[in-house]
Structure formats: structure tokens, C-alpha cells
Amino acid sequence: xxxxxxxxxxxxxxxxIMHDISGYDKHPAGQNIVVAIMSYKxxxxxxxxxxxxxxxxxxxxxxxxxxxxxxxxxxxAGGLIDQVCIPDKDVKGYKTEKDYRFLEDDxxxxxxxxxxxxxxxxxxTSPPRFLSSMEEYSLVSSTRRESSVxxxxxxxxxIDFVLITxxxxxxxxxxxxxxxxxxxxxxDKFTSRHGQKGIVGMIVPxxxxxxxxxxxxxxxxxxxHGIPSRMTISHLIEMIAGKVGALAGRYINATTFxxxxxxxxxxxxxxxxxxxxxxxxxxxxxxxxxxxAKIFIGSMYYLKLKHMVANKIHSRARGxxxxxxxQPTEGRAKxxxxxxxxxxxxxxxxxxxxxxxxxxxxxxxxxxxxxESCGIIAIRDNYKNKSYCPVCGENVDINDIEIxxxxxxxxxxxxxxxxxxxxxxxxxx
Amino acid sequence: xxxxxxEYEDKLPSKIIDDIRSSIPKGISDAKLKKIMEAAYxxxxxxxxxxxxxxxxxxxxxxxxxxxxxxxxxxxxxxxxEMNVTLGLPRIIEILDGRKELDNPMMEIYLKxxxxxxxxxxxxxxxxxxxxxTKLRDISTEFAINIADFTIEIKLDKDKMKEIDITNSKVIxxxxxxxxxxxxxxxxxxxxxxxxxxxxxxNDAYKTKEKLKDITxxxxxxxxxxxxxxxxxEFVIITAGTNLADVLQLxxxxxxxxxxxxxxxxxQVLGIxxxxxxxxxxxxxxxxxxxxxxxxxxxxxxxxxMCVSGTLKxxxxxxxxxxxxxxxxxASFETPIKHIINAALVGEVDNLDSVVENVMINQPVPVGTGxxxxxxKAPQKAKEK
Numbered sequence: 001x002x003x004x005x006x007x008x009x010x011x012x013x014x015x016x017i018m019h020d021i022s023g024y025d026k027h028p029a030g031q032n033i034v035v036a037i038m039s040y041k042x043x044x045x046x047x048x049x050x051x052x053x054x055x056x057x058x059x060x061x062x063x064x065x066x067x068x069x070x071x072x073x074x075x076x077a078g079g080l081i082d083q084v085c086i087p088d089k090d091v092k093g094y095k096t097e098k099d100y101r102f103l104e105d106d107x108x109x110x111x112x113x114x115x116x117x118x119x120x121x122x123x124x125t126s127p128p129r130f131l132s133s134m135e136e137y138s139l140v141s142s143t144r145r146e147s148s149v150x151x152x153x154x155x156x157x158x159i160d161f162v163l164i165t166x167x168x169x170x171x172x173x174x175x176x177x178x179x180x181x182x183x184x185x186x187x188d189k190f191t192s193r194h195g196q197k198g199i200v201g202m203i204v205p206x207x208x209x210x211x212x213x214x215x216x217x218x219x220x221x222x223x224x225h226g227i228p229s230r231m232t233i234s235h236l237i238e239m240i241a242g243k244v245g246a247l248a249g250r251y252i253n254a255t256t257f258x259x260x261x262x263x264x265x266x267x268x269x270x271x272x273x274x275x276x277x278x279x280x281x282x283x284x285x286x287x288x289x290x291x292x293a294k295i296f297i298g299s300m301y302y303l304k305l306k307h308m309v310a311n312k313i314h315s316r317a318r319g320x321x322x323x324x325x326x327q328p329t330e331g332r333a334k335x336x337x338x339x340x341x342x343x344x345x346x347x348x349x350x351x352x353x354x355x356x357x358x359x360x361x362x363x364x365x366x367x368x369x370x371x372e373s374c375g376i377i378a379i380r381d382n383y384k385n386k387s388y389c390p391v392c393g394e395n396v397d398i399n400d401i402e403i404x405x406x407x408x409x410x411x412x413x414x415x416x417x418x419x420x421x422x423x424x425x426x427x428x429x
Numbered sequence: 430x431x432x433x434x435x436e437y438e439d440k441l442p443s444k445i446i447d448d449i450r451s452s453i454p455k456g457i458s459d460a461k462l463k464k465i466m467e468a469a470y471x472x473x474x475x476x477x478x479x480x481x482x483x484x485x486x487x488x489x490x491x492x493x494x495x496x497x498x499x500x501x502x503x504x505x506x507x508x509x510x511e512m513n514v515t516l517g518l519p520r521i522i523e524i525l526d527g528r529k530e531l532d533n534p535m536m537e538i539y540l541k542x543x544x545x546x547x548x549x550x551x552x553x554x555x556x557x558x559x560x561x562x563t564k565l566r567d568i569s570t571e572f573a574i575n576i577a578d579f580t581i582e583i584k585l586d587k588d589k590m591k592e593i594d595i596t597n598s599k600v601i602x603x604x605x606x607x608x609x610x611x612x613x614x615x616x617x618x619x620x621x622x623x624x625x626x627x628x629x630x631x632n633d634a635y636k637t638k639e640k641l642k643d644i645t646x647x648x649x650x651x652x653x654x655x656x657x658x659x660x661x662x663e664f665v666i667i668t669a670g671t672n673l674a675d676v677l678q679l680x681x682x683x684x685x686x687x688x689x690x691x692x693x694x695x696x697q698v699l700g701i702x703x704x705x706x707x708x709x710x711x712x713x714x715x716x717x718x719x720x721x722x723x724x725x726x727x728x729x730x731x732x733x734x735m736c737v738s739g740t741l742k743x744x745x746x747x748x749x750x751x752x753x754x755x756x757x758x759x760a761s762f763e764t765p766i767k768h769i770i771n772a773a774l775v776g777e778v779d780n781l782d783s784v785v786e787n788v789m790i791n792q793p794v795p796v797g798t799g800x801x802x803x804x805x806k807a808p809q810k811a812k813e814k
Contacts, residue, residue, distance in 0.1 A: 349784055350486050352797015362791050404791040417766075419773040 012301040013245035030303035036218035048201030050221040061184040080127035093146035187309025239298025364405040372397035375422030481800035488727035527743025539686040562648035
């Protein structure tokens with residue numbers, strides 16, 4: 001459902017016969033850029049790449065991200081129906097007035113509104129769920145629930161398009177499309193056409209980038225460590241071919257088994273006034289010194305992939321918990337926590353850090369009263385301020401212990417199997 | 430000098446004391462020697478594992494992590510053609526599961542002196558052929574059932590019989606031992622089996638024929654292939670298939686060094702201590718052959734755990750795990766409901782002694798910092814009065 005569109009896409013300079021056959025050149029997915037293969041300040045290790053800030057400011061890798069938010073007026077049993085509107089102040093779950101500020105009279109946001117996380121884009125109310133029995137004298141209409149569609153944590157953008165229509169059952173269907181301009185930032189993923197993918201490790205100002213005597217500055221710096229073990233020679237040959245194509249002003253045919261011979265391309269490069277090997281003398285952008293080694297620099301077709309860090313970055317200190325286990329929720333969309341799995345638990349045990357392990361696992365800790373004589377979980381009556389055991393009565397010792405809620409849940413599951421899980425308490429000291 | 434060293438006999442392991450004794454220069458003064466012994470003792474104390482260290486888990490990690498680096502392919506057994514050996518991760522799984530039936534059982538038979546050096550090479554080849562198990566099907570060309578006469582005729586291959594050096598009588602003996610109810614007649618190039626009782630036995634003629642084909646005529650049961658190889662100046666026989674008990678009884682075999690790769694068999698024939706050492710050797714061999722580096726102590730711990738009960742128990746839910754005293758620990762490994770219900774039926778008590786249970790109920794784990802508990806001195810109340 002999400003769509004990414006690259007702003008300034010170009011036909012690749014180095015192409016094959018398949019491009020004509022498949023019509024790739026009508027919908028190209030990347031841009032031809034100047035690539036240098038060198039290590040630069042250690043920011044392009046482990047497949048990371050370094051981008052030129054000036055190139056980004058001039059539009060390299062800029063894309064727009066579109067995402068639809070959908071709301072339907074569902075019908076429920078008893079003739080009840082959702083309603084798309086600005087919710088009244090007395091509906092259950094009403095947010096603040098500020099959250100609904102963008103909604104027009106029909107409860108739908110207007111195009112070109114600039115929205116951030118938490119803002120409501122489609123206001124909707126639902127009839128109350130019949131979980132608890134209806135009281136005799138309550139009015140149904142006053143207890144509607146809020147069920148608006150809002151922007152999730154970390155999302156922002158501008159409303160692009162609003163669609164109001166009906167679905168097949170005749171219920172009102174609303175789709176609101178949000179667009180967000182994504183400028184390349186640290187963490188966004190790029191790739192060449194040879195399986196050399198990597199994320200942006202650093203964005204360097206153009207003045208600090210290495211430059212050649214003619215003033216050419218690379219748009220992208222690629223680490224040489226990614227080549228030897230992967231043996232992607234085609235990556236290197238494309239750089240030479242792209243350089244020839246860019247300088248001679250023609251497209252290079254790189255069809256499999258029928259490509260322009262590498263020797264011929266190198267001779268052509270020589271005739272255009274550059275070294276046959278494709279290396280050039282570059283100078284340090286910051287100090288002006290000449291780099292002792294000649295750097296391999298050429299032109300390549302690079303694509304921006306849809307894994308952008310803005311869609312993935314996630315953090316949580318404390319947040320929502322699950323109803324059943326009282327443990328933190330799962331997943332970025334539910335603002336979840338990261339699981340400390342069995343093997344991660346093993347690392348704590350291996351270090352002997354036993355109290356740290358205990359602390360890491362008490363996200364769901366609860367205090368439960370336990371009866372001394374029968375060993376099952378007792379009842380604490382906070383109003384009358386006393387504890388009693390459902391089996392043994394009031395005249396028994398009841399002690400409070402702190403356990404994880406998941407363990408209490410497991411004891412309940414045992415009880416449901418007909419097993420009597422008796423807890424034998426012992427003093428800590 | 431000797432008494433100062435012997436003073437430390439119960440403080441230091443005997444190997445270290447022997448090493449010191451052999452490397453100490455003669456005529457060293459007593460004071461210096463005492464200093465050396467003290468220093469050695471201090472080093473030894475510091476090298477010991479600290480109480481509370483979770484050695485089991487560290488052993489598991491240390492073996493498991495290089496396991497992820499191991500390739501799952503079979504390497505080509507350099508120099509020896511056509512031998513299929515389980516290598517790498519599948520072999521380690523085989524050993525640690527305590528499997529009784531291996532994918533590629535194999536024995537290395539070392540020979541006693543005159544045979545090993547290759548002086549009596551003809552006898553060596555002869556021996557190899559003798560060990561190899563020959564079944565009736567290998568030396569016969571045809572099995573013919575004659576319903577009219579109630580007979581089965583077995584046509585023998587004379588050349589093969591000469592290779593293995595057996596005569597017709599040597600074929601008849603095992604057949605008569607393993608197949609009751611038939612009279613066997615030697616007919617030079619073939620054997621004729623005539624049923625003693627007419628009716629029932631002959632109805633199963635086809636079944637009998639199949640059974641006949643599998644009868645061992647010569648050789649040791651279980652050994653399917655034999656291969657004499659030269660290794661470091663001595664001849665060794667490598668076999669596919671194992672039968673340690675019978676092979677060790679051959680007089681040409683050097684029983685001190687002959688080995689098999691079936692740990693269960695080693696336990697049966699040579700005992701649990703030998704099985705423990707075999708486990709260590711086999712696992713170490715696999716890890717080393719992959720170019721990885723795991724300290725032998727981790728493997729020793731795993732081998733000890735498998736053998737501690739007196740019989741070989743694999744690291745599976747039927748083996749070592751079933752020995753664990755804690756219900757919750759067993760339930761958290763595999764098949765939870767079965768363990769919990771069985772425990773509830775007999776009223777088992779879980780003492781919450783070990784790691785897994787305490788993690789489940791969110792209490793400090795009894796390893797490392799959780800091992801010691803605090804003793805509090807109660808204040809004296811009597812003084813108030």
C-alpha cells in the first residue's frame with residue numbers, strides 16, 4: 001500500500017538489451033552518479049556508503065513516500081453503525097481538542113494540511129460494545145466510543161488526497177493519502193545493480209569531499225572492502241563503462257555475453273583523456289593535500305531502496321502493555337519493547353549477573369498475597385484492608401510475594417487443568 | 430629438597446608436581462624452592478574456576494558458536510576413495526544425541542606388530558577379506574524354488590568362494606544353523622535344500638528365500654566393507670560397519686588401539702569411562718577438522734554430563750533432560766503438558782534450585798552473584814533489660 005516515488009530518476013548510462021524489451025527506461029529506478037572507491041574517515045565500513053551533501057541538496061536520492069489511511073463506516077448488529085464526524089466531547093476515549101483541529105465539518109481532514117504524529121485525520125465514533133450488561137436507564141447515544149484514525153508515532157507529512165466513496169456493502173469508505181518528502185539521511189539504504197547494498201554512514205559537505213584536478217567531486221564514496229570477498233567485478237567494470245558513457249555522451253551496451261569489450265572501453269577512456277585504469281589523482285578536500293594513492297573513480301547507476309530509517313527507527317522506555325500477560329507489547333506499530341530472548345538471558349547467566357537478569361525480566365512484576373497453609377493465591381480486599389484465603393478463610397497467615405505476572409498466569413493455567421499449584425514460601429534471609 | 434616438593438602433594442595436581450620436579454635445576458637452595466612452590470600454588474589457585482561460574486552454559490555457548498560456522502557438507506575423505514563419513518555438524522549432533530544407530534558407522538582396526546608393518550601383506554589382505562561380512566547372496570548366482578520337489582536350489586559362484594577361501598561345507602554349516610526345517614545336500618556347484626515337513630514350511634518358500642539371502646556365511650556380522658590403508662608407516666584396516674565385540678577377539682587385532690565411531694557400542698564393550706573418552710575424542714576431532722578452536726574442557730564437561738548417570742544419555746528430552754529434578758525445567762524444554770501432568774499426578778515438589786525455574790518465577794538465579802546469600806547477625810535484645 002505504501003508507495004515511494006523517486007523525484008529525479010534517470011535512464012542508466014550502462015544498459016542492456018533487456019531494458020528495451022522490458023521498457024525499463026520508461027520507468028527508471030535510479031540515478032547515474034559519480035562514485036569513488038576509497039575509505040574515507042572510516043564511515044563507510046561494513047558496506048556503509050558516504051554521500052555528498054551537495055548532491056543531496058541538488059536532489060540526489062530524493063523520494064516521496066505515500067501512505068493511505070482508511071476508515072470504513074462498519075455496520076454492527078442491531079442497526080448500529082459507525083459515524084464519520086468530529087467526535088463530541090463526551091464520547092469515551094476523547095483525545096484533546098488540539099488533536100482534532102484539522103478536521104472539517106464532515107470529520108475528514110483537508111488536503112495540504114501539515115500533520116504530525118497523534119493528529120487525527122479521520123474522525124470516527126463507534127457504538128458501545130456490549131461486553132457488560134446494559135443498565136436499564138442509560139441512554140445508548142451518550143456512550144459512543146472514539147475510533148478515529150490518527151497518525152502513528154514517528155509519522156508526519158502533508159495530506160495529499162482525500163477519497164470519499166462507498167464500499168460494496170454501501171457503507172461510506174474514506175481513504176486519506178499522506179505524502180512525505182524523504183531526503184536521504186543516515187540510515188537510508190542504497191544499492192548498485194550488483195548486489196552491493198549499503199546504508200548511508202555519513203553525509204559529507206561538498207567542500208570536504210576529495211576532488212580531482214578538474215574539479216570532479218564524487219557523489220558517493222564506496223568502501224573497497226566490499227569487493228574482494230564478493231568478487232563483483234561487474235561493479236568495477238560498470239564504473240569504467242559509465243565513465244566512458246558520461247564523457248563520450250553515449251549509452252554503453254552491457255548485454256550479457258554480448259557487451260562492448262572491456263578493452264575497447266578502456267581504449268576509449270584513454271582517448272577521452274583519462275587513464276585506462278580508471279584511476280585519477282584526487283586531493284584531500286579538507287587539507288588540499290594530494291592523496292598518495294590514485295583513486296578509482298567512475299560513474300555508476302545507483303538505486304534508492306525502500307528501507308528508509310524513518311520507517312524503522314523505534315525506541316521505548318515505558319509504554320503500552322499487553323492485556324493478558326501484562327508484558328510490553330510487540331512491534332514498532334504498537335510501541336513495543338525489544339524481546340530479551342532465551343539466548344540473551346543466557347548471556348546474563350554466563351556473566352553471573354543474576355540480579356541484573358532479575359531486573360531485566362521484571363517488566364511484569366506484581367505483588368500477590370499467598371496463603372501460608374494452602375499455598376494458593378489469596379484475595380486482598382483493599383476496601384476493608386484485609387486479606388483472606390478463599391479456601392482457608394480469614395484466620396490464616398497471608399504473605400505478600402512479588403512474582404512476575406506471567407508466572408501468576410501460568411499458575412492460573414495449571415488450575416484450569418485441575419492441577420493444584422501449591423506455593424511453599426520461605427523467608428528470603 | 431624432595432620433602433619441600435612433597436609437602437605440596439595434596440595442594441597441587443600430581444602432573445604439576447612432576448613437571449616441577451623434572452625441571453627444577455639441581456642444587457637449588459631450600460628458600461628459593463619454597464618460593465617457587467608457593468608461587469606455583471598461588472598460580473594454581475588463581476587458575477581454578479571461581480565458584481558460581483556457570484560453566485555448563487559457557488560450555489554450551491563455546492561449542493554452539495563455532496557450530497554455526499561449520500559447513501554442513503561432507504568433505505572428501507582425502508586419499509581414500511568412496512568412504513562415506515559423517516563430518517561436521519551432523520556428526521556432532523549424532524554424538525550428542527547419544528544415537529545408537531549411526532548414519533555411517535565405521536571402525537579403525539589397528540593390527541599387531543608383524544601385520545602392521547606390511548611384512549605379511551598377503552596375510553593382511555586375507556585378513557581383510559575374512560573380516561568382511563559375506564552373505565549368502567554374495568556367493569550365489571541363483572536361487573531356484575522347485576515347488577514340485579519341495580526344494581530350493583542355490584547355485585554357487587565358485588570364483589567368489591575361492592576368493593574368500595570357503596568350501597561348500599563352510600557354507601552349509603551356517604545355513605543349517607540359521608535355517609531350521611531343511612535338509613541340505615551338497616551338490617558340488619549348488620546346494621539343494623529339501624524341506625523336512627511337507628506343508629507349512631514350504632508355503633513360505635519366498636520368505637525363506639529372502640531369509641536365505643541374508644545369512645552370514647563368513648566374516649564378522651555388521652562389517653559391510655573393508656579397506657586396508659597405509660597410515661604413517663603402518664597398515665590400518667578401515668571398515669564400514671561396526672562390530673567391536675567380535676573384531677577385538679581376532680588375534681591379529683591390536684585391541685588397545687582399535688576404535689569405532691559408535692559411542693554406544695564402545696559403552697557396551699569397553700565401559701562408560703571409555704565411552705566418555707570416545708565422546709571427547711570424536712567431538713574434538715570434528716571441531717578440529719573444521720579448523721575451529723574449542724578448548725577441550727568444554728567438551729569434557731559435556732561428555733561428563735552425558736556419562737554421569739552410569740549409562741550413556743544423550744542431550745535429548747529422553748536423555749539428560751529427563752534426569753533433571755525440576756518439573757518446571759523439564760516442562761520448559763519440550764512437551765510441557767506431559768511433564769506437568771505427570772508431576773501433578775504424583776505430587777512432585779520443585780525445589781527451585783536451578784537456573785531455569787528461578788528465571789521463570791523472577792527470582793535471583795543461583796549462579797554468580799546469586800550464589801551466596803547474606804547472613805545477618807541478629808541484634809542482641811537481652812542487653813536492653
